[in-house]
Amino acid sequence: MMVLYSGSTDPFSHRCRFVLHEKGCDFDVNDVDLYNKPPEIDAMNPYGEVPILIERDLTLYQSTIINEYIDERFPHPQLMPADPIMRARARLFIYTFERELFSFVRVLENRNETEKRKSIARRQISQQLTQIAPIFDKNTYLMGNDFTMLDITIAPLLWRLGYYGIDLPKSATPLLKYAERVFARPAFIESMTPSEKVMRR
Incomplete structure (x- = not known):
């Protein structure tokens, strides 16, 4: 069985838990105290970071690498x-998210x-999210009508907007409606730890 070493409030670990639940995988989670590892x-x-995935003799780290492995290892959906x-x-979109959004998330996560x-960092994230909001005037998800890895990649950030103190303008309303569609997915609900559930009321 796979074992995921995960931070209970870590957005990058949250991505991996989301993918594993979308796939319906059997896995164990080892919660890691991010400040007393x-x-x-x-x-x-x-690099001393989570998430880390262990499967038999394979050890993987870095959330995008872990998630692509899971997607190939368990091809449905x-x-x-x-x-x-x-x-x-x-992949280019995901790389852009890492550079233009999640580099600033790391700043917010750093005590x-x-x-x-x-x-x-809050201002940069707000500006970048506002720029992509018009996509959802026509699209159900980031790449059209199909739910993909892109949606999983960005979802933990969208869940944490209030927790991080990030305000979005009214023009970002289509993005917020999209976020609610993602949050309603059973796999997203199952992926959250108790600490994550209370981040958003």
Whole structure:
């Protein structure tokens, strides 16, 4: 059985839990205290971060790598597009999210960051999300009418907007309606820890 080492409030771990539940996988979760990590975390991941996935002799870290492995290992339902061109575009979107959104999420998650840098991070995230909001005037999900890995990638951030103190303008309403569709998925509900559930009232 697969074992996921996961932070109970970590948005990157949340991505992996979401994918595993979408796939209906059997897996165990080992909760890791992000501020008092056990020594085996550094032994499994030289960067000392979660999530970490263990399956037999395989050890994986970094959420996007873990999630692509799960998608290929358990092909139904398929979360990355089957077409090579669309799959490449999806990977490019995910890379863009990492650079333009989740780099700032890391700032907000870092207790040692200054409030000035966190304020800049909130503003940058708000601006980037507002820019993509018009997509949902026509699309049900990020890549059209099909739920994909892109939606899983961004969902933990959208769930944490209030928790992070990120305000969106009225023009981002289509994005917020999209977020509610994602939050209503049974796999998303099952993926949340008790600590994550109370982030949003």
